[in-house]
Amino acid sequence: MNTRDGRCVSLWQNSSSIYQARPVTGDNSFYDVIIVGGGITGVSTALQLQEAGKKCLLLEANHLGFGTTGGTTAHINTLLDTPYTTIGKNFGQENAMRTAQAVKDGLMHIRRNIDHYAIRCGFSDADAYLFAQDEAQDKKLRDIAAATLDAGLHVTTTPEIPVPVPFTQAIRVEGQAKFHPMQYLFGIAKAYEHIGGAIIQRCRVTGVENNDLVEVETTGGKFTARDLVYATHIPPGVNILHLRCVPYRSYAMAVTLEDEQYPEDLAYDMYDPYHYYRTQEVDGQKYLIAGGKDHKTGEEPNTESCFTQLEAHVRKYFAIKEIAFKWSSQFFEPADGLPYIGHLPGQPENIYVACGYGGNGMIYSSVAATLITKLIMDEVSLYAALFDPNRIKPVAGFSNFIKHNADVVRQFAGKLFPSDKLLQLADLAPDEAKIVQYEGKKLAIYKDAAGQIHAVSPNCTHLQCDVKWNTSEQSWDCPCHGSRFDADGYVLTGPADRDLERVAIESVKKSKVF
Structure with missing residues (x-):
């Protein structure tokens, strides 16, 4: 069975296995385009760029379909969540027609992939x-x-x-239309690899430098490309799009x-x-x-x-x-009703993003793949201005990105906390969680079904908001910008790209566990 970013099992993950990517061989340090994110947007974009003659590398922090693609309900609809009344009001009648044509084109592209491959x-x-x-x-x-x-x-x-x-x-x-999203995802991933595309799973991006080329630092090494695409549902780090x-x-x-x-x-x-x-x-x-x-x-x-x-x-x-x-x-719901697809605000022209799909990720993923491919190939698109992320202007302080996403001040390094004392403070039943104060500091504590204590700093590593416990998915969720972490603080969903600080817990005798 596949896994995804929560405890609850979806129909799609239950009926699919973890994707087995081909080993990356040969010259694997330089690419035309690096795509970050192994969901339907990332793989669709990688496939279309590879078809256009680009040498592409797709990087996924976990495995393909780990995020929202594995949890969608997979409606492929041109009748959008943001009604055409709102789109017409915000963007004008011509752009409402253009939006409708864009999503119809997206549906045609999905059909084409299914038939062709x-x-x-x-x-x-x-x-x-x-x-x-x-x-x-x-x-x-x-x-x-x-x-x-x-x-x-x-x-x-x-x-x-x-x-x-x-x-x-x-x-x-x-x-x-409708389909099985994981089967489609794996189908286009195999097609992408078959025509020469590279996929590296369990490879998290940890830093980006952009001079003439983009240098991407990851947990699996350093890679260089001419262009970089963030297909991560929301871009990591700190960016104006997090406010929109x-x-x-x-x-x-x-x-x-x-x-x-x-x-x-x-x-x-x-x-x-x-x-x-x-x-x-x-x-x-x-x-x-x-x-x-x-x-x-x-x-x-x-x-x-x-x-x-x-x-x-x-x-x-x-x-x-x-x-x-x-x-x-x-x-992620966009501020004005349409997604942000194109050049990432505050970044050089060779860094792209696709986010803010609302509830229409299946159809907008194909819109994004086509639009970003045209932008990278320097081709004209009728939809570039409509979905341009720079239709909103960056504000002071939000031009920084991954490179400047500083760690939260480490509060607990070298300290050892007694688990029995923390249990008394939290008064937790098995499978419950709470944020508590201990010696003047906040701790996010979860007690698992076996009575084991898991403790982390509650400060989200994105912009330091306090996380909240999600009882059904057993995750620490940030209400500010949507970052999510598991009980041990590991990142499940961005924009955070660093884990919560884990708190060292002193083991106790079994007689003290209650």
């Missing part, structure tokens, strides 16, 4: 249904329908929807149904946060995948309750036989 990933066409449930939502739905039609998508009103949920009005948007992208967590579950009434299309209600539904067949078994209950990262004190609420919602409308999988995942 014969990728078996459960891909199938689907329509998307957006439905209202009260008078206020009816009006909003009519506005969205008109704006979506004006943007160039095929929209019709419909008297029925694919899910057994009461509704007042609904629209149908044709030309959507808000981290959220969303919850999902894959369930089997007693009556076998699995919806074949995609469906969305209009609450905020909204609920979403679809079906995927994996290894001969169909699963209803439902999601929702989004909240800002680190701001929900009881994340397990989000699963409870989602389960109650699904049980209200569906005859659940078994909840086979439940998981949560992280996404």
Whole structure:
């Protein structure tokens, strides 16, 4: 089974193994392009650049699909989370049409990869249904329908929807799709390697120097390239984009149904946060995948309750036989509704970024791959200005990046803390965590199911905000910019690129463990 950045197991990781990359041989120190991040954006971009004739290296801190790609619900939709009403208001009607064309092109590119490389990933066409449930939502739905039609998508009103949920009005948007994201990811990774691309997993970037060329320091050595692409969901280090992208967590579950009434299309209600539904067949078994209950990262004190609420919602409308999988995942919401794809603000022209996808990472990953490839190849793109990260101006103090991301002041080096005393302070039951004060210092303490104490500094190594415990995923999450760490402080999700400081704990006799 694959692993990902949390305790909960997703449907996708359960039905895939850890990717086995080919050994990198020959001259492996210089490349045309280095791509950082082994999710769907990174691999899609690497493949397209390699196809264009570039010599590429993809670096992944863990293994392919470890992050959000392994936790998505994999709706491939041109009916976007940010409605075309908002896009038109923020960017104008012409750019709303341009956005719609960009995501349609992205979907076509996914189809092309699947057909060209014969990728078996459960891909199938689907329509998307957006439905209202009260008078206020009816009006909003009519506005969205008109704006979506004006943007160039095929929209019709419909008297029925694919899910057994009461509704007042609904629209149908044709030309959507769904697939198994890990199978697709592995398929394009194999295609990329087959045409000469290199992948190094478990290789974290620790520093970047940019003169005429980009020198990338990693835990696996130093590499040099002409161009660098950050496909890490949010760029590491400190950058203005961290002030323009808000981290959220969303919850999902894959369930089997007693009556076998699995919806074949995609469906969305209009609450905020909204609920979403679809079906995927994996290894001969169909699963209803439902999601929702989004909240800002680190701001929900009881994340397990989000699963409870989602389960109650699904049980209200569906005859659940078994909840086979439940998981949560992280996404970053952009300030103005569109992602940031292009040159990284405050950095030289040969450093690129793709982030801020909201809930539409599957489709925007292909948009990013095509756009960044065109930028690196010095080709014209109609979408470059629309998604340009520099549509926001860097502010003083935020031009620094990885090289200047200083370590948090080390508070606990050389100190040894008695675990029995910490247990008394925290008053923890097994599988609980808490931030406590001890001798004038804060410690983030977790007691595992066996009674073992894990203690770290609660200061996020990105910008030193205090982390919060995520009960369902068993991680320390930063509410400021979305960095996440496991119980022992190891980085799970950026923008932090350094682990939390671990606290030395004095062992105790078994009689004292309670």
